[in-house]
Amino acid sequence: MNAIETLKYFNSRTDAMIASMRELVEIESPSFDVSQSAIVVNWLENAFRGVGLDLHIERVPAKGYGEHLIVRAFPDEAKPVLLLGHTDTVHPVGAKLRNPTRIEGDKFYGCGIFDMKSGVILMLEALRFLAETGTQPARPITILLSCDEEVGSYTGKALVEQESEKADHCLVFEPSANGKVKTGRKGTGMYTVKAHGIPAHAGLEPEKGASAILELSRQIERLHALNNIPFGTTVNVCTASGGTTINVIPENAECTVDVRFSSLAEAERIYDEIYALEPFDARVSLEVLGNINRPPMERTKAVIALFEKAQSAAASFGYTLEETQVGGASDGNFVAALGVPVLDGLGIAGDGAHTLDEHILISDIAKRATLVALLLKD
Numbered sequence: 616m617n618a619i620e621t622l623k624y625f626n627s628r629t630d631a632m633i634a635s636m637r638e639l640v641e642i643e644s645p646s647f648d649v650s651q652s653a654i655v656v657n658w659l660e661n662a663f664r665g666v667g668l669d670l671h672i673e674r675v676p677a678k679g680y681g682e683h684l685i686v687r688a689f690p691d692e693a694k695p696v697l698l699l700g701h702t703d704t705v706h707p708v709g710a711k712l713r714n715p716t717r718i719e720g721d722k723f724y725g726c727g728i729f730d731m732k733s734g735v736i737l738m739l740e741a742l743r744f745l746a747e748t749g750t751q752p753a754r755p756i757t758i759l760l761s762c763d764e765e766v767g768s769y770t771g772k773a774l775v776e777q778e779s780e781k782a783d784h785c786l787v788f789e790p791s792a793n794g795k796v797k798t799g800r801k802g803t804g805m806y807t808v809k810a811h812g813i814p815a816h817a818g819l820e821p822e823k824g825a826s827a828i829l830e831l832s833r834q835i836e837r838l839h840a841l842n843n844i845p846f847g848t849t850v851n852v853c854t855a856s857g858g859t860t861i862n863v864i865p866e867n868a869e870c871t872v873d874v875r876f877s878s879l880a881e882a883e884r885i886y887d888e889i890y891a892l893e894p895f896d897a898r899v900s901l902e903v904l905g906n907i908n909r910p911p912m913e914r915t916k917a918v919i920a921l922f923e924k925a926q927s928a929a930a931s932f933g934y935t936l937e938e939t940q941v942g943g944a945s946d947g948n949f950v951a952a953l954g955v956p957v958l959d960g961l962g963i964a965g966d967g968a969h970t971l972d973e974h975i976l977i978s979d980i981a982k983r984a985t986l987v988a989l990l991l992k993d
């Protein structure tokens with residue numbers, strides 16, 4: 616089946632795909648909600664079993680979060696392609712009353728539809744396509760859907776790494792950026808800097824005090840000076856607090872620092888700089904907590920090659936695919952850190968991730984599904 620016929624197939628499947636997306640979105644599944652996670656995973660396991668392939672399905676319980684789901688298809692000796700996604704959303708149960716699952720023109724609204732339940736349906740439909748058309752994919756397929764991605768992949772990370780190590784390459788079904796796939800994601804670091812000074816009466820003997828707030832404010836200038844925008848490094852103090860009341864020289868103050876970087880070298884440079892901070896006032900001591908959180912997903916040659924394949928697959932049915940690099944991290948960052956090429960942001964075009972305006976574009980569903988099918992086929 617050629618690209619145009621594949622697009623026709625998915626055009627004819629669009630209504631059924633919309634119905635599946637609606638059902639999946641209607642099962643609200645915020646991170647940490649174990650019982651809702653089980654309902655989503657039940658629904659998905661049933662749906663995967665219905666595609667008409669001989670699948671190996673594994674449910675991995677994650678205490679306090681829910682269940683991860685692993686689906687393996689077309690097993691053989693070759694290294695599989697890993698399709699990565701998550702079943703948790705940021706929206707609490709009841710949010711669907713505020714962003715009802717509905718279609719308005721080309722926009723299909725729903726909580727978690729863009730990030731990333733419609734992406735999960737793309738994976739399901741890709742398997743159905745292979746089954747119904749008798750198409751043999753280029754490689755075995757492993758699908759991993761974690762249940763704690765939105766809250767830092769505390770339990771999912773090990774599974775992501777375990778499956779990545781076996782994989783030839785990885786396709787991540789996170790939301791696209793206006794339809795663009797993501798060939799680079801910054802890594803993240805999270806730090807807290809604390810200053811401990813000497814308290815004193817602000818009126819009677821301020822000279823005996825050493826202000827933690829003054830010290831911290833000077834350190835904040837230093838932290839911001841670490842920004843290196845041309846290198847893709849950003850350092851931002853995002854919260855700050857300190858002191859007890861108006862007439863006391865503050866003994867304590869602290870701030871949190873959001874760090875983003877495009878290379879591990881920069882991540883390490885910033886780590887070293889933050890841990891090497893020295894107080895301006897020798898009477899004040901500094902304490903640093905925190906670390907590199909997610910490594911960057913670098914735009915390597917292998918990633919560019921993967922993107923170019925996807926771009927020419929898209930062009931074969933008249934679809935324009937572009938790439939972008941973004942500041943936000945995903946589980947794709949963990950995969951990239953192991954040296955496995957990653958193409959991220961394969962989800963359907965849309966907007967409003969993590970908000971009550973979340974939606975996808977119906978006109979992109981069949982095209983994106985076609986792109987995925989072609990990527991698996993070749």
Ligand SMILES: [Zn+2]
Binds near residue numbers: 730731764789
């Ligand atoms: Zn997501």
